[in-house]
Amino acid sequence: MAVDQEKSGTGSGTRTRILDATEEIMLEEGYAGVSSRKVATRAGLKSKLLHYYFATMDDLFIAAFQRREDLHVTRFAGAAASAKPLHALWDLAVDAASSRLYLEFNALACHRPAVREFIARSNSRDRITTTSALQSVFAQYGIDPERFPPKVVATAMAGMARVFATDRALGTSEGHEESLAFVRSLLASLEAAGSPRPGKYPTDSGEHNAVDQ
Amino acid sequence: MAVDQEKSGTGSGTRTRILDATEEIMLEEGYAGVSSRKVATRAGLKSKLLHYYFATMDDLFIAAFQRREDLHVTRFAGAAASAKPLHALWDLAVDAASSRLYLEFNALACHRPAVREFIARSNSRDRITTTSALQSVFAQYGIDPERFPPKVVATAMAGMARVFATDRALGTSEGHEESLAFVRSLLASLEAAGSPRPGKYPTDSGEHNAVDQ
DNA sequence: TGCATAATTAGGCATATGCCTAAATCTTGT
DNA sequence: ACAAGATTTAGGCATATGCCTAATTATGCA
Numbered sequence: 001m002a003v004d005q006e007k008s009g010t011g012s013g014t015r016t017r018i019l020d021a022t023e024e025i026m027l028e029e030g031y032a033g034v035s036s037r038k039v040a041t042r043a044g045l046k047s048k049l050l051h052y053y054f055a056t057m058d059d060l061f062i063a064a065f066q067r068r069e070d071l072h073v074t075r076f077a078g079a080a081a082s083a084k085p086l087h088a089l090w091d092l093a094v095d096a097a098s099s100r101l102y103l104e105f106n107a108l109a110c111h112r113p114a115v116r117e118f119i120a121r122s123n124s125r126d127r128i129t130t131t132s133a134l135q136s137v138f139a140q141y142g143i144d145p146e147r148f149p150p151k152v153v154a155t156a157m158a159g160m161a162r163v164f165a166t167d168r169a170l171g172t173s174e175g176h177e178e179s180l181a182f183v184r185s186l187l188a189s190l191e192a193a194g195s196p197r198p199g200k201y202p203t204d205s206g207e208h209n210a211v212d213q
Numbered sequence: 214m215a216v217d218q219e220k221s222g223t224g225s226g227t228r229t230r231i232l233d234a235t236e237e238i239m240l241e242e243g244y245a246g247v248s249s250r251k252v253a254t255r256a257g258l259k260s261k262l263l264h265y266y267f268a269t270m271d272d273l274f275i276a277a278f279q280r281r282e283d284l285h286v287t288r289f290a291g292a293a294a295s296a297k298p299l300h301a302l303w304d305l306a307v308d309a310a311s312s313r314l315y316l317e318f319n320a321l322a323c324h325r326p327a328v329r330e331f332i333a334r335s336n337s338r339d340r341i342t343t344t345s346a347l348q349s350v351f352a353q354y355g356i357d358p359e360r361f362p363p364k365v366v367a368t369a370m371a372g373m374a375r376v377f378a379t380d381r382a383l384g385t386s387e388g389h390e391e392s393l394a395f396v397r398s399l400l401a402s403l404e405a406a407g408s409p410r411p412g413k414y415p416t417d418s419g420e421h422n423a424v425d426q
Numbered sequence: 427t428g429c430a431t432a433a434t435t436a437g438g439c440a441t442a443t444g445c446c447t448a449a450a451t452c453t454t455g456t
Numbered sequence: 457a458c459a460a461g462a463t464t465t466a467g468g469c470a471t472a473t474g475c476c477t478a479a480t481t482a483t484g485c486a
Contacts, residue, residue: 104320158376
């Protein structure tokens with residue numbers, strides 16, 4: 001325990017401020033721009049104190065990632081339970097800040113073995129959770145899982161979100177508008193076709209077409 | 214062509230060796246692992262010589278990226294002109310080494326302004342070129358561009374390729390098999406349905422192949 | 427042959443980074 | 457009030473990095 005958990009509000013949020021600073025630097029300069037002294041300066045404290053909260057840089061990165069992931073899990077649950085789960089899940093995946101951060105974390109994981117396992121596990125878990133959520137939604141909406149395999153849709157969603165995040169970070173947006181419009185219209189037609197089925201599984205109702213051609 | 218650089222052609226491939234070493238380190242440790250001394254050691258030469266070929270690290274990264282991009286452009290042209298362009302373009306996008314490298318370059322671009330413009334331009338250009346190639350192939354195959362907007366397909370392809378690359382680098386492969394199988398079967402059905410298309414467009418045989426515009 | 431140019435080698439400086447040990451101060455529960 | 461733990465401060469070392477100036481050797485060409 002000790003420092004690893006938010007003991008109480010006593011630290012005046014020092015730990016939180018450190019993680020915030022870490023995220024900011026990752027977004028502005030990339031993960032390689034994160035150094036102990038830079039984080040400390042940005043958080044407004046001496047570098048020694050940072051070392052007190054996070055003995056090593058690995059600890060810092062893992063904690064930063066952990067916090068983001070916890071937030072993501074919460075958001076994900078909310079999205080999956082919302083009235084329009086497909087739209088909500090898609091919006092969540094595309095969320096700019098999160099995607100950009102995950103991008104950096106993924107790159108970071110490549111040369112920090114201690115962090116890699118955390119991120120790899122999280123990636124895998126997220127894909128599985130998304131798949132399972134989609135599966136349930138698809139069943140509820142009467143969407144043909146052969147036509148839209150949840151696992152494939154989950155992978156495609158993750159992929160497009162990453163493209164958007166990367167491009168945006170580099171200042172381009174070639175194809176974003178069209179892709180977003182296309183996906184949204186697809187989601188709308190999917191949700192419109194299955195929406196009026198609260199609590200029950202459709203499987204009936206003639207309009208199984210949902211994705212007609 | 215292919216004269217691109219080679220200051221004089223007598224470097225006994227030193228320049229090439231430097232770029233190779235740079236790529237290797239990027240793949241093994243990430244872009245942040247690339248330092249002048251490390252590259253020099255790996256290429257089997259003194260760090261001073263590296264500085265002779267590439268005055269700054271920006272120059273080195275830009276040259277490394279440039280070389281990869283030239284190779285990609287060549288491969289792309291070949292894929293677009295092949296007998297099964299859809300499969301070829303997809304395979305190219307998913308190619309492991311290239312995707313991983315582009316991933317690193319993208320991350321690198323975030324905190325190296327001098328490199329950013331190169332990469333951003335390349336990303337944008339690649340998306341446009343892919344879109345245009347898909348458009349032409351779709352027209353040839355009689356694939357409805359409303360149902361498969363080339364721009365959207367190009368973005369989705371780039372996205373899935375990135376997910377595969379990232380996951381593989383981290384040691385996971387959740388959903389890869391299913392996604393690859395799904396895409397391949399989709400491509401097969403598209404190519405099979407389009408090949409015997411009646412009309413003025415050639416079916417196969419590469420004589421009048423319309424790859425250019 | 428000679429010569430211009432490419433290719434290679436040499437040492438070093440200013441800076442930044444990760445991580446360490448020890449002590450002083452503040453907060454808390456009792 | 458007091459002890460125990462949490463929080464903050466302090467200085468420093470070994471290492472790595474980017475980049476610089478100059479000199480020496482190898483090579484191709486007229």
